[in-house]
Amino acid sequence: MLITGESGTGKELVAKAIHYNSDRRDAPFVPVNCAAIPEQLLESELFGHMRGSFTDAKMDKRGLFEEAQKGTLFLDEISELPLMLQAKLLRAIQEREIRRVGATKSIPVDVRIIAATNLNLAEAVKHKRFREHFYYRLNVIELRLPPLRERREDIPILVDAFLKKCADSRGKQVKGLSESALAMLADYAWPGNVRELENVIERAVTLSHGDMIGADDLPVQVQGSRGDRRILDEAAEHTLPLHEVEKEYIVKILEKTGGNKYQAAHVLGIDRKTLYRKLAEIEGKPHSDA
Numbered sequence: 001m002l003i004t005g006e007s008g009t010g011k012e013l014v015a016k017a018i019h020y021n022s023d024r025r026d027a028p029f030v031p032v033n034c035a036a037i038p039e040q041l042l043e044s045e046l047f048g049h050m051r052g053s054f055t056d057a058k059m060d061k062r063g064l065f066e067e068a069q070k071g072t073l074f075l076d077e078i079s080e081l082p083l084m085l086q087a088k089l090l091r092a093i094q095e096r097e098i099r100r101v102g103a104t105k106s107i108p109v110d111v112r113i114i115a116a117t118n119l120n121l122a123e124a125v126k127h128k129r130f131r132e133h134f135y136y137r138l139n140v141i142e143l144r145l146p147p148l149r150e151r152r153e154d155i156p157i158l159v160d161a162f163l164k165k166c167a168d169s170r171g172k173q174v175k176g177l178s179e180s181a182l183a184m185l186a187d188y189a190w191p192g193n194v195r196e197l198e199n200v201i202e203r204a205v206t207l208s209h210g211d212m213i214g215a216d217d218l219p220v221q222v223q224g225s226r227g228d229r230r231i232l233d234e235a236a237e238h239t240l241p242l243h244e245v246e247k248e249y250i251v252k253i254l255e256k257t258g259g260n261k262y263q264a265a266h267v268l269g270i271d272r273k274t275l276y277r278k279l280a281e282i283e284g285k286p287h288s289d290a
């Protein structure tokens with residue numbers, strides 16, 4: 001099984017949820033970050049080794065595959081796995097047995113493999129950086145976790161959960177967020193996804209004085225996002241052409257400036273003449289310079 005999604009979308013959390021809700025729950029959940037282990041060590045980490053199989057191998061050692069016996073091996077950042085090990089892993093999955101480095105005999109293993117990546121593996125396959133057969137094997141079931149900006153309806157639920165968690169662990173009484181703070185959270189693009197949201201709430205709980213989190217308790221990049229993002233997200237959602245987006249934006253800014261064209265032109269960064277011309281186009285009137 002393959003879990004895909006941007007960084008911070010909850011891939012590991014989902015992998016754990018699958019493990020602990022399955023009949024493997026009493027056996028270990030073993031996470032391995034393929035990007036964090038040096039390439040020379042990875043094979044022995046995964047498959048184990050026999051004493052004397054290389055200079056530092058003073059004793060026989062079980063690999064993570066054996067540690068995960070009857071349970072789940074979670075291979076995080078699978079795209080970073082060297083091609084040679086991809087082949088070995090595919091073999092292990094297909095044959096249901098592994099061989100420790102330097103061993104002559106195979107050991108049967110019964111392990112569920114869940115892999116995760118924030119890259120497009122199909123692309124990596126095209127460029128021969130990822131083995132096709134291994135990809136198809138993992139991809140039998142693909143679980144795609146959408147970025148937070150594509151499921152904004154989850155934001156209030158997550159905020160509630162993180163507030164409770166933080167307030168409990170810090171013994172702070174925080175009831176909730178002000179309306180403007182909530183609006184900012186709803187509008188922000190969340191490039192770091194759920195992890196970023198969790199950090200923002202933690203920080204806000206720490207900074208807040210009263211029992212409500214206010215806009216001032218949020219990081220500047222979140223405060224700055226107010227409004228503007230929404231328009232763009234909606235425009236993209238409806239695949240609006242550029243001139244439509246421009247039109248809507250001009251109308252919005254005019255509303256904001258109470259119809260003051262001088263101010264509106266200033267905010268939009270265009271001269272007044274250009275604004276008049278654009279407004280005439282919007283209203284479908286022929287434009288005169290008068």
Ligand SMILES: Nc1ncnc2c1ncn2[C@@H]1O[C@H](COP(=O)(O)OP(=O)(O)OP(=O)(O)O)[C@@H](O)[C@H]1O
Pocket residue numbers: 005006007008009010011012013014118158161194195198
């Ligand atoms: N639905 C959720 N409810 C509560 N917490 C969540 C949820 N999704 C993610 N989180 C939290 O967000 C953080 C990031 O999640 P996780 O580590 O699973 O992301 P990831 O997709 O593996 O990210 P990366 O690619 O950076 O490793 C964790 O602290 C996790 O507990």
Ligand SMILES: [Mg+2]
Pocket residue numbers: 011012076
């Ligand atoms: Mg992760």
